Amino acid sequence: MIKIGSIKGDVSEIEANAYKNYMAKQHPEITSGTLDIKADGDEVELTLTADPVRFERIRRITGYLVGTLDRFNDAKRAEEADRVKHSANQEGAD
16 A cells, blocks of 8 residues: 655645555556655655565475475475585586
């Protein structure tokens, strides 16, 4: 949800909400952020800042998709520790 941050200048609450709805339609990819409004006479400057997107790294380890190893039991932790890790920069590869 886009929130209204700072409002500078003569902007009513109805106008601010109209600007918020306008920016939400113009940028549907931004689902959470802050809209700052700066009005100077007939000129209005709108600055939409998206909130950072939190993500978790998912990887495939020993046949399971996991983010962290904290839920693995001792056997799975040992299996992960014993696996062969490959590198993209291998010497001698043609």
